[in-house]
Amino acid sequence: MASVTFKFKQDVQTVYAFVSNAEEVRKRSVAFGDRDIRIDVSEAGGTKTISNTRLVTADVPGFMKKLFNPTNTVVDKKAWRTEGDKVIGKLDVDVQGTPTEIHGTITIAPAPGGSTYTIDFKGTAKIPLIGGKVEAYVEEQSQKGMREEFEYNQKQLDAAG
Numbered sequence: 001m002a003s004v005t006f007k008f009k010q011d012v013q014t015v016y017a018f019v020s021n022a023e024e025v026r027k028r029s030v031a032f033g034d035r036d037i038r039i040d041v042s043e044a045g046g047t048k049t050i051s052n053t054r055l056v057t058a059d060v061p062g063f064m065k066k067l068f069n070p071t072n073t074v075v076d077k078k079a080w081r082t083e084g085d086k087v088i089g090k091l092d093v094d095v096q097g098t099p100t101e102i103h104g105t106i107t108i109a110p111a112p113g114g115s116t117y118t119i120d121f122k123g124t125a126k127i128p129l130i131g132g133k134v135e136a137y138v139e140e141q142s143q144k145g146m147r148e149e150f151e152y153n154q155k156q157l158d159a160a161g
Contacts, residue, residue: 001104002139005118006150010157012108012115016087018157019108020048020080028152029054036073049079058141064134067127068098078106085110091121093142099126100138119146 008015018024022039029037034054042049057071072095079090089106104121123138125131 001120001122002143003118003120004143004146005116006147006154007111007114007116008150008154008157009114012085012087012110014157015108015115015117015153016080018153018160020050020078022050024156025050025052027156028149031152032148033057034074047079047081049077052076061137063130064137067134072097091119099131100124100134102138102142117150 010018022041026037026039029052034056036053036055038051038053040051040053053073053075055071056074060068060070075092075094075096077092079092081088087108089108091102091104091106093102095101100123102121102123104119107116107118107120109116109118121139121142123135123142125134125138127134
């Protein structure tokens with residue numbers, strides 16, 4: 001399991017309101033060059049679920065080129081709920097048409113001077129022989145994307161005041 005933690009200058013509720021806002025999720029996808037973006041939001045039983053379905057183009061390393069197209073539909077689903085002074089999100093990412101998925105938990109927690117945003121996740125690849133190598137690549141690229149998303153979010157939150 002991989003883990004990354006980012007420190008926001010804003011409090012838990014400000015960060016949560018931003019990352020769970022459908023229009024902000026759409027703007028972030030547009031800024032990252034995603035296409036055919038569809039955002040669905042539902043709320044039930046104290047859980048707010050945001051699904052971001054979009055067409056993503058990525059660099060595919062040589063060892064994966066025979067198995068993966070560079071452009072795929074990605075379904076990124078986050079199911080958020082409040083637990084005490086934290087907000088917890090269940091993360092599920094499906095790269096459709098591939099044997100890869102990401103599952104994990106996001107925790108937005110209070111911290112001095114703002115909040116922390118921790119993502120604990122596991123990339124899976126159901127491919128004989130090279131599955132472990134693909135999983136490592138998926139996790140590495142996911143961490144890179146999570147850092148880029150954090151930097152984008154922090155910049156937008158700072159600009160909003």
